[in-house]
Amino acid sequence: MTDAATANPVHDFIRQAVTENPVVLFMKGEPDQPRCGFSGVVVQILDHLGVEYVGVDVLQSEAIREGIKSYSDWPTIPQLYVKGEFVGGADIVREMFSTGELKPFLEEQGVLAA
Template identity: 45%
Template sequence: MEATTKSQIEDLIKSKKVFLFMKGTPEMPQCGFSAGVVTVLKNLKIDFGSFNVLSDMKVREGIKEFANWPTIPQLYINGEFVGGHDITVQMASSGELQKMVS
């Protein structure tokens, strides 16, 4: 991964306490898994930043390498990789997600 792509990803993650790399935008998700994570965050009234990986192929591929996680969406809290759709839904159900954010 290019150093510029890596620093762009790091800057994005640091820009908000909760940050989501997703396909599409929160207003118009372009995959069911991205939509699912957005729904969880909105239902819990969690403020989050996001990046549409479909708008930048370098970030789309770079984020997979960055997190060593092959799929998107990817959720970060306090700069740490949390997981994708299934993990986010599971953590929200158990209340763990809300604890991490508060």
Template identity: 55%
Template sequence: MDDQTKSLIQNHIDTNDVCLFMKGTPDQPQCGFSMTVSNILKMLEINFKGVNVLEDQSLRDGIKVFSDWPTIPQLYIKKEFIGGCDIIKEMYESGELKKVCDDKGINYKK
């Protein structure tokens, strides 16, 4: 991954408390997994930044290297990589996602 791509990814993570690297946008997800995570965040009314990896192939490849995680979407909360779709679904269903938000001071619908 080149330095420009790494800086772009780091900037998104540093400047957004909740950042979702996804295929498509929160309003128009381009894959079911991205839609699932985006919808979970919307149901919890969490303010988040959706980053469309389909707009830039180097970003799409780079985020996988950056996180050492092979799939998209990828959710970061307060600069910490939380996981992909299956992990976020499990965390949502178990209540763990709300706990992470509480611990990190992220507002959500209680």
């Protein structure tokens, strides 16, 4: 009998995205055209820091939009992943940026040049 989590194709897609790309932002819209203010804030912070990342537009798929919430057990979008680990949503990313924690964290993860 297979575990429901391993048999979920949406979770498989998400797992593959966060495994194959060092930084992934599940967001509403595209990085060059965010479709919500919270996604826009995270895009601005990542762009300001010069982080290369992949944006996944959850508005393209209801399954992904709902699947990312259950995958991370986090109720809101956007969601930032670094090296396969969930970092947080807009409030957490903004807080980490404003306190100066985000840049060193990204440098430690090897996704931002020191």
